[in-house]
Amino acid sequence: MTKSKEIIKESYASALKNAKTETSKESCCSKPKDEKSSGESTPKLSLKPVQFTPSFGCIIDLPKKAGLKEGDIVVDLGSGPGHDLIRAAEIIGSKGKAIGIDMTPEMIQNANNEIEHKGLSNAEARLGEIENIPVEDNFADVVISNCVINLTANKSVVFKEAFRILKPGGRLVDADVIAEHELPQSLQDDNKSWCSCIGGALTEEGYSKAMNAAGFVDIKIDIDHSRHTEWDGEKIRMFSGIISAVKPV
Ligand SMILES: C[S@@+](CC[C@H](N)C(=O)[O-])C[C@H]1O[C@@H](n2cnc3c(N)ncnc32)[C@H](O)[C@@H]1O
Numbered sequence: 001m002t003k004s005k006e007i008i009k010e011s012y013a014s015a016l017k018n019a020k021t022e023t024s025k026e027s028c029c030s031k032p033k034d035e036k037s038s039g040e041s042t043p044k045l046s047l048k049p050v051q052f053t054p055s056f057g058c059i060i061d062l063p064k065k066a067g068l069k070e071g072d073i074v075v076d077l078g079s080g081p082g083h084d085l086i087r088a089a090e091i092i093g094s095k096g097k098a099i100g101i102d103m104t105p106e107m108i109q110n111a112n113n114e115i116e117h118k119g120l121s122n123a124e125a126r127l128g129e130i131e132n133i134p135v136e137d138n139f140a141d142v143v144i145s146n147c148v149i150n151l152t153a154n155k156s157v158v159f160k161e162a163f164r165i166l167k168p169g170g171r172l173v174d175a176d177v178i179a180e181h182e183l184p185q186s187l188q189d190d191n192k193s194w195c196s197c198i199g200g201a202l203t204e205e206g207y208s209k210a211m212n213a214a215g216f217v218d219i220k221i222d223i224d225h226s227r228h229t230e231w232d233g234e235k236i237r238m239f240s241g242i243i244s245a246v247k248p249v
Contacts, residue, residue: 004194005103005129008151011195012056013106016081019054020110053081053110057146058197058240059175063088065242066173071095072141075165077130077158078102078148082111088144089115089123100125101133131157135165142166146175147240150201151194159214166247172216173244177201178223180237187231198231198238207243216245 059065062084068074068091079085079100089098102108102125111125128134130145131154143162152158162172179201193199202210204221211219223241230237 004153004191007191008195009104012080012104015056016053016104016106016110019081053083053114055083055146056080057084057175058177059146059242061087062144062146062173062175062242063091065175066142066144066171066244068092068142068144073139073167074098075133075135075140075143076100077133077143077145077162078151079111079125080104080107080146080148082107082114082125084144084146085111085123085125086114086118086120089120092122094122096122098123099135101128101130101135103127103129131161133161133165137164138167139165140167141170143170143172144174145172147177147197149174150177150197152200155202155207155210156213159211159216163214163216163247168247168249170247171244172211172247173242174207175240175242176207178207178221178239178241178243179203180228180239182206183236187236193231198229201238204241211243211245215247217248218244218246220244 068088070093072092073096074088074092076085076088079102082100085098085100092098100111105127108125108127115123126134130152143166149155149158177197182203187193188199190199208219208221221241221243223239225239228237228239
């Protein structure tokens with residue numbers, strides 16, 4: 001595992017801990033607090049029901065927006081605390097299966113606790129990296145991901161892995177951060193901007209090229225221009241959007 005992955009894991013373990021103790025309402029798309037303010041004085045992580053854990057995604061209710069259907073097999077890349085995973089499991093019902101993948105053990109523990117709390121037998125969170133997804137080939141009808149792929153250094157590998165695990169005709173629906181222009185190197189090199197879903201964001205063209213190279217077709221990018229973020233005086237606007245694509249039959 002590279003150093004930057006360790007930093008991302010620590011950042012999200014700490015964000016979850018803060019969220020569980022209700023000391024922070026920040027989403028992934030805002031600057032993480034520095035280590036000092038994320039604090040030794042915060043109470044120990046208590047695994048409470050899901051309503052106490054905010055989502056860290058950039059799109060609300062991605063499973064519904066992804067058009068999941070009853071009986072679908074769904075894999076959620078970077079499932080975090082488990083919101084989308086649980087919502088997907090509820091939509092697809094007992095004939096379907098929802099598997100979440102995340103590299104942060106605290107996120108996996110939280111998601112599996114919430115699945116157990118809800119009594120869902122069709123959902124599971126697995127520890128793993130989305131560059132090497134612990135799922136067999138041609139498995140899923142739909143792969144979803146909410147504000148995660150921007151955090152990865154090698155997006156081509158992630159898209160190839162998503163392609164591998166999809167059934168022919170299956171769909172990838174990625175809610176992500178999209179940069180208006182290519183980011184300056186200083187921003188790409190900044191750990192805080194990466195952990196805040198900024199530094200690793202691609203442009204519309206960048207996502208499209210990487211998905212196309214992985215074999216996807218029918219790539220559509222739906223950007224929400226009504227909300228945007230800028231980074232520390234850098235004049236680069238960042239939007240959220242849904243990027244969808246199909247694995248050809
Ligand atoms: C911004 S949060 C989004 C979580 C979730 N999708 C949501 O909507 O709440 C990013 C999550 O992706 C996970 N993550 C980042 N890079 C990853 C990678 N390469 N492999 C697996 N998980 C990763 C982090 O551990 C974190 O839980």
